Amino acid sequence: MSFIDKVKEMLGQHPDQAKGGVDKAGDMVDDKTGGKYADKVDKAQEKAGDYIDHSSGQGQPNTDQAQDGAQDDQGGRPGQSGS
Numbered sequence: 001m002s003f004i005d006k007v008k009e010m011l012g013q014h015p016d017q018a019k020g021g022v023d024k025a026g027d028m029v030d031d032k033t034g035g036k037y038a039d040k041v042d043k044a045q046e047k048a049g050d051y052i053d054h055s056s057g058q059g060q061p062n063t064d065q066a067q068d069g070a071q072d073d074q075g076g077r078p079g080q081s082g083s
Contacts, residue, residue, distance in 0.1 A: 008055055015056035022048045 001009075011018045026045040030038050 011052050012056045015052050018052045019049050022052070 022045050026041045029041050
């Protein structure tokens with residue numbers, strides 16, 4: 001089992017803790033940067049929360065992504081291997 005698979009499994013089993021960790025990390029980034037990137041951090045936190053919900057089966061898949069599988073299952077950009 002790859003590292004990515006282990007992380008995905010962990011996120012699926014503990015979505016509330018994962019979301020709490022994302023929020024805490026975002027708050028720390030805001031503190032360290034004086035809020036300079038707050039809008040970008042908020043957007044990243046939202047996307048991470050959506051991914052966690054989708055991975056754990058709590059939410060609906062994000063319909064903003066292309067339906068043709070433009071992104072691989074590793075959560076990376078098209079053309080990147082997840083390893």
